[in-house]
Amino acid sequence: MALFGVGLIGSAVRLALKREGRLEEQWMPLSWTDHDLQRAQLGSVERRMGEWAESRRARRLSFVWSAGQAGFSATADDTAQELRAFESILRMVGRIRRSHAEAAIDVSLVSSAGGLYEGQRRISPGAVPACCRPYGKLKLAQEELLRECTAATATRVFRPTTVYGRIRPGQRRGLIANLVLNGTRHCVTRMIGRTSALRDFVWADDVGSRISKMLLDGVPAVGHTTEILASGRPASIHEVQRLVERIVGHKVFVCFDPRLPNDADITVSPRSLPPGWRATALQVGVQQVYRDWLAGGRGSPSDSQPPQPHVGLGHAG
């Protein structure tokens, strides 16, 4: 298994796999900016995956793309670079397929419901993406590339909504992490958009567990699936702010930045959630963020991971 990107979701996937107790891993650097170096580094990844395929230790070769430097406010240039990187991965998968025709290969993409459905409420199973910004268009393009990837036996697209997770040094932080962190430090959090904006917050560990379960179970064995990973319960920014205040025990200071509009509602109908999926309640998740931060924010020793960007190669068996 090759896990590209160990940010909020990637590290949750990795931790979920480690909790299964069957993961051996090694880290390999991967450059975003130096294309020649990136090509060489991908070559190393390709060789390693090829070795596993030949040794028949791996029942299946899995590739997970949870990488991304481009955020919600990324420009078209930022997203173009990321799309190129994803294309390189798929080309690598194609080469592995050609040299190991009998190998079962699956590719999973962590997409974004927020980017695809920005401005839509009660997103139903049949909802059509309507991307409003380059980030959403990037995700849609990545999904299309994946669907057209004939080298993979099975492909999966995961569309999480607004993901929140533990506070980790060096990792990008979302609204909830910032509110908890700044709340404990009595610092001001800058809010972009309006406080009545609705989001569907989903706990990163839930996303990681879902992805790892499907990887380990090999579901689907053949074909394509797309899943929206959300809680099905909208929450306003105002509600989140009050919740954090109750949890940290005092007022949380905020200021509003009207320059960058990010106030479209994004909510998901409970019917859009995949079977067997159970989302952690927002109150519980935010409590986890807070308690983990109070405990030093280090988590368990097994949480240690190298700085970004890296590819995690693991063997689960």
Place this chain on the structure above:
Amino acid sequence: MRSISPNTPLDTGSTVGSAPLKICVSTVTPVYQGEAYLRTLVEELATLRAEWADSRLPLDLIEAIFVDDGSRDRSAEVLRALEREHDWITVVTLAKNFGQHPATIAGILHTAGDWVVTLDEDLQHRPKYILSLLTHAVENGLDVVYAQPQEAVHKSLFRDASSRAYKGALAWLTRNPHIREFNSYRLVRGDVARAAGSVSVHDTYFDMVLSGFTSRMDALPLPLHDERQASGGRTGYSPLSLLSHARRLLISSQVNYLRIGSSIGLLTMLFGLGLGTFKLIQQLVAPETIGERGWTSLFVAITFFGGLAALLIGVLFEYMSTVLLQVQGKPTFYVIDRSKDELLREKLAERAGS
């Protein structure tokens, strides 16, 4: 595999052009012992939903949230069946019976509509009047519209009269005239409803919290009847639960009435001081006019120190009220966007003109 060059515009053609702007409405219904009425209620909501879809009004009934508040009859089974039949219905199941206001708040916190309508499950509140509430709201720039019964709702003179008297007394004590209008059939602007819901605590009277976010409230007379009593059933509320309701309204209220105690204390203290001063002058100037000895000084001491004690307790209550208001979630300020009302106002005017 299709190759996309770095210069390829990231417009895959799969995006959808912007859909016409719609004003989304959510309904919230707390359910307790309502199995006999739920199907009819859902049918009426479905009819309204279809009417709006066919009309030229920019309205969409996007969801109906039913909150199972620890029902002991077959309401839960009926709700599950209805949820399977209609994809716009969501059922929220509470762990136990929490009460109407907590259940309403739970439902509101699951909504995504621009407007939220709360209505009871026993057909006392007919969905066909939702458009009337909306019209009244947008035409008058309101954030909350309560349905006001045109005649006695419960056919129980005692219940209706005592409810009116109690709310009237509280409205006078708290200087909040909207208390008289409070009704569980209400239309609330979505942002305001969810903001109020998010600050509510376990003993909150929801409408009092709403009052903290907006003063743009009004009532609209509508024909409301207690179908449950009319069909020979018992009202959904026992006398004990009604008293609990009344208690919750009192303790969620603004604390102006607490100042009455400190005002009385101050006046009493000043009276005692004034009387004492008068008697002292009388003693110095015309002692022969004083009758009984000792009684006056005792009276002055009691009024002065009693008044002082009442005043100090009142001051203590003032500090407590600051904490209470914070616990109740009264906001320092709340920013609102009413711009979408213009769209509905225009369409309603067109409809009225045609």
